[in-house]
Amino acid sequence: MPEKILIVDDDIDSLKLIGLMLQRHGYEVVAANAGNQALNKASSEHPSLIILDVMMPDMDGYEVCRRLRANPDTKAIPIIMFTAKTLVDDKVAGFEAGADDYLTKPTHPAELASRVKSILARSATQKRQDTNRGFTIGVIGAKGGVGTTTIALNLAAAFSVKGENPVVADFRLGSGSMGLYIGFPQSGGMANILSKPTSEIRSSTIEDELIVHQSGLRALLSSTRVKEAQLTFPIDSAMAVVRNLRTIGRPAIFDLGSTLDLVAQRVLREMDQIIVVVEPNPVALNMAREMIQEIEPNGASSGRIQIVIVNRVQSNTQTPWHEIEHSLGQELRAIISPAHEQLFQAMRAAVPVVLSQPNAIISSQILKLCDDLFARVKVAAGGEMSY
Ligand SMILES: Nc1ncnc2c1ncn2[C@@H]1O[C@H](COP(=O)(O)OP(=O)(O)OP(=O)(O)O)[C@@H](O)[C@H]1O
Numbered sequence: 528m529p530e531k532i533l534i535v536d537d538d539i540d541s542l543k544l545i546g547l548m549l550q551r552h553g554y555e556v557v558a559a560n561a562g563n564q565a566l567n568k569a570s571s572e573h574p575s576l577i578i579l580d581v582m583m584p585d586m587d588g589y590e591v592c593r594r595l596r597a598n599p600d601t602k603a604i605p606i607i608m609f610t611a612k613t614l615v616d617d618k619v620a621g622f623e624a625g626a627d628d629y630l631t632k633p634t635h636p637a638e639l640a641s642r643v644k645s646i647l648a649r650s651a652t653q654k655r656q657d658t659n660r661g662f663t664i665g666v667i668g669a670k671g672g673v674g675t676t677t678i679a680l681n682l683a684a685a686f687s688v689k690g691e692n693p694v695v696a697d698f699r700l701g702s703g704s705m706g707l708y709i710g711f712p713q714s715g716g717m718a719n720i721l722s723k724p725t726s727e728i729r730s731s732t733i734e735d736e737l738i739v740h741q742s743g744l745r746a747l748l749s750s751t752r753v754k755e756a757q758l759t760f761p762i763d764s765a766m767a768v769v770r771n772l773r774t775i776g777r778p779a780i781f782d783l784g785s786t787l788d789l790v791a792q793r794v795l796r797e798m799d800q801i802i803v804v805v806e807p808n809p810v811a812l813n814m815a816r817e818m819i820q821e822i823e824p825n826g827a828s829s830g831r832i833q834i835v836i837v838n839r840v841q842s843n844t845q846t847p848w849h850e851i852e853h854s855l856g857q858e859l860r861a862i863i864s865p866a867h868e869q870l871f872q873a874m875r876a877a878v879p880v881v882l883s884q885p886n887a888i889i890s891s892q893i894l895k896l897c898d899d900l901f902a903r904v905k906v907a908a909g910g911e912m913s914y
C-alpha cells in the first residue's frame with residue numbers, strides 16, 4: 528500500500544505541483560487548501576506525513592501544527608513545514624510549533640523527495656521502537672475495596688484470552704490480595720525483588736519471581752504478610768521493576784491499590800494508560816476527582832485516564848451516569864455490573880472470572896474494556912502494534 532501524504536496549501540497551483548511530484552514517487556496524495564480542512568483530513572485520512580504551508584488565510588501553518596500536536600489522533604504524524612519565507616525566525620517558530628522538518632519554496636523536486644523519504648524512514652523506525660517499548664496499564668481505586676484488584680486481574684486475563692502475553696503485578700506489599708484470588712496465598716515475589724539492591728533488579732531477577740497460574744497467566748504477587756508492608760525500598764527499585772515488566776509482559780498491568788503514595792505516583796508516571804476504578808456514590812466520586820486532578824492536572828485532555836465504574840451493589844439510589852461523567856469531566860470507559868455470585872465462584876475455583884465464566888456479563892464487560900485499551904495501544908503505536 529503506498530504511503531499517504533497530506534499536502535496543505537491555500538495555493539491550488541502549488542498543491543497540484545507538489546502533489547504530482549509526490550505521486551510520481553509512488554505516494555498517495557490527499558490535499559487540503561485551508562487549516563480547518565487540514566485538521567479534519569489529518570484525523571480522518573491518517574496520513575503518514577503532512578506537508579504544511581505556513582501562510583494561509585484562515586489559520587496559519589504554525590497554528591495547524593500546534594493543533595495537530597495537541598490531538599492524540601494526530602500528534603505522532605510527522606510534519607514538514609513548507610513556505611516561501613526563508614527567514615531563520617520562521618524556521619524556529621515552525622520547530623517550536625512541533626514541525627519535524629522545514630522546506631523553503633521553491634524547492635527542487637529531488638530535495639522534496641529526499642526529505643520526504645528520510646522523514647518517513649525516521650518515523651517508521653520510531654514506530655518500531657515504540658512497539659518494542661511495550662505497554663503499561665496502571666489500575667488504581669478511587670478508594671479501598673471498590674474492585675481494583677478484580678479489574679486488574681481480569682483485565683490481564685482478558686488480554687490473555689485475546690492471545691496476548693500479559694503480566695499482572697500486585698504492588699500492594701503486605702496487603703496483596705491478588706494471590707488469594709488465584710490460589711497463590713503465600714507468594715511474595717514483589718517483596719523478594721524489592722529487598723534486593725536496585726542494581727540487581729533485572730529482567731531475569733523478575734522472571735524468576737513470576738508465578739504462572741494454571742491458565743498460563745503470569746503474575747508478580749505481593750502477599751498479605753505484615754512484614755512485607757514494613758519493607759522499605761528506594762523508589763528507583765520500584766521503577767526498575769516497572770521498566771523491566773514493560774518488556775516482559777505484553778502488556779504489563781499494575782494493581783496500585785487505592786493510595787496515591789510516592790511509589791504509586793512515580794509508577795503512574797510510567798503508565799501508558801491509567802484506569803481509575805470508581806464506585807457510583809458521592810464519596811468515591813469526590814475521591815476520584817481529587818485523585819485524577821493529582822495524577823493529571825490537565826485531566827481528560829491527555830487521553831491517558833480511563834474511568835471504570837464498578838457497581839458492586841444492585842441499587843436504584845446510585846448517582847446517575849451522566850452526573851458522574853459531568854463531575855469527573857470525562858466519559859466513562861466501562862460500567863461493570865454486580866456479579867457477586869460469579870465472583871464468589873471464581874474465587875472458590877481460584878480462576879479469574881473472565882476465564883472461568885467467559886459468558887458472564889461481567890466477563891463480557893471486561894473483555895470489551897480490553898478491546899478498547901487494545902485500540903488505544905494501536906493508535907499510540909500508529910497501527911503497527913502486535914496487540
Ligand atoms: N462487580 C462486582 N460485583 C460484586 N462484587 C464485586 C464486584 N467487583 C468486585 N467485587 C467484590 O468486592 C470485593 C472487593 O474487590 P477487590 O478486592 O477487587 O477490591 P479492591 O478495590 O482491590 O480492594 P482493596 O482496597 O482491599 O484492595 C471482593 O469481594 C470482590 O469479589
Ligand SMILES: [Mg+2]
Pocket residue numbers: 675676677704784
Ligand atoms: Mg485490591
